[in-house]
Amino acid sequence: MRIASLGVLAATATVVYADAPHMLKGPYLQDLAPTSITIMWQLDQAAPARVAVDGSGGPRSVELSAARIGEATIERLTPSSRYRYRVDAAGRSWSGEFATSP
DSSP states (O other): OOHHHHHHHHHHHHHTTTOOOEEEEEEEEEOOOSOOOEEEEEEEEEEEEEEEEEEEEEEEEEEEEEEEEEEEEEEEEOOOOOEEEEEEEEEEEEEEEEEOOO
């Protein structure tokens, strides 16, 4: 009985301590326009993600389903304004800044 308990504990520990995804490329910015931008990244394994952007016009976020290559287009931005963004996937975060074009 004691051996069975240890087996369950070991299996649970494996799930809890599975490696988090690693960023292979990015996050990087694409299609910068006065009122929108696309934030992209590539992970070593598929994971759902959330992109949060804060700046002029208030905070906003986009939820994305699991994928290795992520892409989030953020719209309704203010021209000539600075923004901060954060990509969250499986308990890890990557962040950066950008400014919209005039």
